[in-house]
Amino acid sequence: MVESARQPQEPQNPEELYRYLLDRVTNMETRNLELREQIRQIESDKRYIETQKIRYEREVRKLKSEIEQLRSPPLVIGTVTDVLDNGRVVVRSSAGPRFMVRSSMCIDPEKLKPGARCTLNQQSLAVIDVLPESYDAQVYGMEVVESPDETYADIGGLDPQINELREAVELPLKKPELFDRIGIEPPKGVLLHGPPGTGKTLLARAVAHETNAHFLRVVGSELVQKYIGEGARLVRELFDLARKKAPTIIFIDEIDAVGASRTEATTSGDREVQRTLMQLLAGMDGFERRGDVKIIGATNRIDILDRALLRPGRFDRIIEIPLPDIQGRIAILDVHTRRMRLDHGVDLSEIAAMTEGKNGADIKAICMEAGMFAIRKDRDAVSKEDFLDAIEKIGLDFDRHIYKSGYGAMFA
Numbered sequence: 001m002v003e004s005a006r007q008p009q010e011p012q013n014p015e016e017l018y019r020y021l022l023d024r025v026t027n028m029e030t031r032n033l034e035l036r037e038q039i040r041q042i043e044s045d046k047r048y049i050e051t052q053k054i055r056y057e058r059e060v061r062k063l064k065s066e067i068e069q070l071r072s073p074p075l076v077i078g079t080v081t082d083v084l085d086n087g088r089v090v091v092r093s094s095a096g097p098r099f100m101v102r103s104s105m106c107i108d109p110e111k112l113k114p115g116a117r118c119t120l121n122q123q124s125l126a127v128i129d130v131l132p133e134s135y136d137a138q139v140y141g142m143e144v145v146e147s148p149d150e151t152y153a154d155i156g157g158l159d160p161q162i163n164e165l166r167e168a169v170e171l172p173l174k175k176p177e178l179f180d181r182i183g184i185e186p187p188k189g190v191l192l193h194g195p196p197g198t199g200k201t202l203l204a205r206a207v208a209h210e211t212n213a214h215f216l217r218v219v220g221s222e223l224v225q226k227y228i229g230e231g232a233r234l235v236r237e238l239f240d241l242a243r244k245k246a247p248t249i250i251f252i253d254e255i256d257a258v259g260a261s262r263t264e265a266t267t268s269g270d271r272e273v274q275r276t277l278m279q280l281l282a283g284m285d286g287f288e289r290r291g292d293v294k295i296i297g298a299t300n301r302i303d304i305l306d307r308a309l310l311r312p313g314r315f316d317r318i319i320e321i322p323l324p325d326i327q328g329r330i331a332i333l334d335v336h337t338r339r340m341r342l343d344h345g346v347d348l349s350e351i352a353a354m355t356e357g358k359n360g361a362d363i364k365a366i367c368m369e370a371g372m373f374a375i376r377k378d379r380d381a382v383s384k385e386d387f388l389d390a391i392e393k394i395g396l397d398f399d400r401h402i403y404k405s406g407y408g409a410m411f412a
């Protein structure tokens with residue numbers, strides 16, 4: 001038909017006819033290519049849509065099963081108390097009574113042990129699943145995940161103490177064979193004590209930074225709970241978690257909050273604190289070998305600590321962190337002025353000589369105040385006068401004569 005439509009323009013001489021035909025052939029070839037390209041395009045679109053469809057179908061199935069699960073009746077939580085043969089198990093439901101039930105075949109018999117938490121079917125109370133061990137969220141919160149920034153180099157003037165601490169805490173974790181060779185048990189715990197602001201917490205933070213062990217940090221007062229038995233449970237879970245994650249270092253700051261001497265308890269609150277302490281002592285003894293769990297305690301009030309805590313086997317090493325002497329103060333000034341721009345006239349040993357009786361925290365504050373004076377006077381560097389002003393200011397702000405013995409202070 002196309003032929004006939006084109007008839008009138010049909011070229012007459014063969015030369016032209018040839019060119020005309022050639023032309024048409026090329027046209028048709030390009031057209032053919034175009035169409036093929038289109039087919040390819042459409043086919044790939046089709047494939048894409050098909051995969052899309054499969055995806056949606058899968059999604060629908062997932063949502064349906066999710067709805068199904070949400071509609072299913074709740075499972076009862078229970079505890080396995082005994083495992084008999086033929087898949088029979090004695091469980092105690094959370095309500096109290098004990099039942100003998102069957103357990104699902106899918107449960108790993110290894111996990112089905114007395115004491116395990118499990119879920120039970122509401123009607124038959126059959127064991128459906130064994131739940132993982134759980135700890136109080138508070139206990140998980142004690143783990144220091146992000147290591148602190150402080151290093152041993154940020155601690156001024158406590159080199160012998162740092163060495164002793166590392167020997168007691170790091171060495172047994174890193175080179176247990178040294179202790180095996182000599183045949184002694186490595187120290188289990190270290191107690192840091194001394195006046196407030198001398199760097200006890202700082203030391204523990206540096207240990208956390210420098211070791212690869214897990215680090216659990218707890219403040220003594222956190223272990224004092226409102227309800228009877230709660231504090232003891234927290235301590236037990238803390239030790240459980242530590243043992244599970246070993247090697248672990250447990251740092252108990254301000255341990256005097258739970259470790260104060262057991263006197264005649266008068267209120268139920270006192271008795272609760274005592275129960276917590278007893279659990280702590282039991283945890284430190286460890287019925288089984290405590291393994292790679294080390295404890296660092298810190299306190300300002302070693303004088304009120306219970307003797308039981310201080311006996312060897314619990315805190316084997318008692319390290320005193322004293323107020324810094326002149327060399328110590330120079331070293332601390334060195335640490336805190338490391339990043340400061342100082343005038344040529346500043347002589348750190350001179351400043352150290354003027355700060356007799358000040359602790360590390362005071363010296364840090366003096367450095368900061370000196371910097372503030374320099375900023376106030378719009379100077380580029382901190383001068384000796386700024387330090388003198390700062391020493392005076394810190395001295396005035398807090399008259400330490402009232403608290404002459406740092407030991408008298410309960411908190412720091």
Ligand SMILES: Nc1ncnc2c1ncn2[C@@H]1O[C@H](COP(=O)(O)OP(=O)(O)O)[C@@H](O)[C@H]1O
Binds near residue numbers: 200
């Ligand atoms: N020996 C020290 N070297 C460097 N800084 C110190 C030292 N002692 C105390 N500081 C400073 O004082 C602050 C408070 O010290 P901290 O360790 O919390 O005292 P405490 O012994 O009461 O736990 C630290 O963050 C640190 O900046």
Ligand SMILES: [Mg+2]
Binds near residue numbers: 200201253298412
């Ligand atoms: Mg402290």
